[in-house]
Amino acid sequence: REKQYRAQQGFGDRHGGVTGAHTYFYADEAKCDQHMETFLRCIDASSGSSEDGFSAIKLTALARPQFLVRFSEVLVKWRRFFHQMAAEQGQAGQAVLDTKLEVEKLQEALANLGVASKAESQQWFTGENMSTSGTVDLLDWNSLFDSRTKLSRPLLIPSSMTGQLEPLLSRFGEEEELQMERVLQRLDVLAKRAMEKGVRLMVDAEQSYFQPAISRLTVETQRRFNRGQPVIYNTYQCYLKEAFNNVTGDMELSRREGWHFGTKLVCGAYMEQERERAAQMGYEDPxxxxxxxxxxxxxRCLDYVLEEITRSRKASVMVASHNEDTVKFTLRRMMELGIHPSDKKVCFGQLLGMCDQITFPLGQAGFPVYKYVPYGPVNEVLPYLSRRAQENRGFMQRANRERDLLWKEVKRRLLAGNLFS
Ligand SMILES: Cc1cc2nc3c(=O)[nH]c(=O)nc-3n(C[C@H](O)[C@H](O)[C@H](O)COP(=O)(O)OP(=O)(O)OC[C@H]3O[C@@H](n4cnc5c(N)ncnc54)[C@H](O)[C@@H]3O)c2cc1C
Structure with a gap:
């Protein structure tokens, strides 16, 4: 099994070291339904308080984490197999969208490995989703996985550790299928309500060993609900080495399938936990x-999305950042690319209680800007807020900066004689 997707007792308490996000723990399916009800109320509240509001949800509140890990492992193994095949065709290390496998060579390799005979794989590469160029890219490859898993014979692929063939779905049985159905149903209910209420639904990004599954389930929902406008927003964590590949891959899928690419770009909130886990379990730091x-x-990711906005108008982004340089970079690129704040294709977000010196001027200048408000029982939300205040290293520095700016403003108003205007 892939090391990153093994359970590890020391990391059972996933909120360890996480200051910028709320952590949910699985109890049972009824609890997941209860969380869904809370999210529905949150969507209603967002719709009541602003015209074009957002609601954010976490998939670890709606699904069993063990399922998310197992599904992630399957997706990652399948992707690795693609890269293994690419390496055999001399395309190791190329950007994801530039990697195109020649079908004939691929069929030969699959037959040599014992994965599928030429006659079998012939059928794989004739589907309607395949390109007509005689090549297969990662998106074609992923669509193969969708249809292939419906076939009865278990698909065998080489293990990245031993090279021996092993069933791709060895840890993905009926229970996981059921979990998948349930979480997609819950997402469906939430997306429908969001659409009815004119609220956009953001799916938060979480730990890297859940993230391939979270992102895949979100894309499934985007496919269904983002046809006319971006209702569902996926989140990309730019601290991940894979971030650009993830953004460009999903964006290309949205282009091919004709849906709106809604995205929230963040730095990422789980860095210390991720690094510690990778070091302890002996896999590459993501x-x-x-x-x-x-x-x-x-x-780089932001620029790619902004260019798509200019090109097709079928992308939207929330720049979820407290970093002044990032905000300035966005404003400069918007100006250069001719993206106007009133287009509402780009918006900004900061956590409640942080960086008002960024939020307010943006709002005053006419940019759509949002505060991310944690909600829930007081005993759960207060520790979350105080933990962040205590642990976020940059926090005191920012608070000092905010205090300096406030003093400057008070002095300016005093000198101008209009303290309360
Ligand atoms: C509206 C909103 C929504 C959010 N949603 C999510 C979400 O869904 N999922 C999620 O994971 N997070 C989310 N976050 C949190 C976000 O990922 C960041 O943790 C938080 O915004 C702080 O980063 P920054 O870029 O805003 O600020 P910065 O001041 O730029 O801070 C970035 C921090 O990242 C650290 N850092 C990042 N990469 C490295 C590196 N390679 N080496 C060393 N240090 C590094 C730095 O120490 C610094 O403390 C959200 C934040 C906001 C504002």
Whole structure:
């Protein structure tokens, strides 16, 4: 099994070291339904308080984490197999969308590995989703997985550890199928309500060992509900080395299938936990090596989305950041690309109680800007807020900056004689 997708007792308490996000723990399916009801009330409240509001949800509140890990493992194994095939065709390390496997060579490789005979794989590569170019890219490959898993014979692929063939779905049985159905149903209920109420639904990104599944389930929902406008927003964490590949891959899928690409771009809230887990369990750290690399990644992903907005108008982004440089970068690129604030294709978001010195001027200048408000029982929300205040290293620095700015403003008003205007 892939190390990253093994259960590890030391990390059972997933809120350890996480200051910027709320953590849900699975009890049973009834509790997941209860969370869904809470999310529905939140959608209603958002619709009542503003014209074009957002509601954010977490999939670990709606599904069993064990299912999310197992589904993630399957998706990642399938993707790795694609990259293994790409390496055999001399395309190792290429950008995801530039990697195109030649079908004939691929069929030969699959037959040599014992994964599928040429006659069998012939059928895989004739479906309506296949490109006519005689090549297969990652999106074609993923669509193969969708249809292939419906076939009865278990699909065998080489293990990344031993090279031996093993069933792709060995840990994905009837229970997981059922879990998948249930979580998609819950998402469906939430998306329908959001659509009815004119609220956009953002699905938060969580730990990297859940994220492939979370993102895939979100894309499934986007396919259904983002046909006319972006109702569902997926979240991409730019501290991940894979962030650009994830953004470009999903964006290309949205182009091919003709739906709106709604996205929230964040830095990522689980860095310390991710690094510790990777070090302890002995797999590659999924996080960019430095803060600068994360910033570069953020700007690269954002630029890609902004260019798509200019090109097709079928993308929307929430720049969810407290980083002044990122906000300035966004404003500059919007101006250069001719994206006007009133287009409402780009909006900004900060956590409640943080960085009002960014939020308010943006709002005053006419940019759509939102505060992310944690909600829930007081005993759960208060520790979340105080933990963040205590643990966020940049927090005191920012609070000091905010205090300095407030003093400056008080002095300015005193000198101008209009303190209360
Ligand atoms: C509206 C909103 C929604 C959010 N939703 C989500 C969500 O769905 N999922 C989620 O995970 N988070 C979410 N977050 C939290 C977000 O990911 C960040 O944790 C938070 O915004 C702080 O990062 P920043 O870019 O805003 O600020 P910055 O001041 O730029 O802080 C970035 C922090 O990242 C650290 N950092 C990042 N990468 C590296 C690296 N490679 N090496 C060293 N340090 C690094 C730095 O230490 C710094 O403390 C959300 C935040 C907001 C405002």
């Amino acid at each position: 996080i960019n090596p430095t803060y600068e690399k994360t910033n570069e990644m953020y700007h």
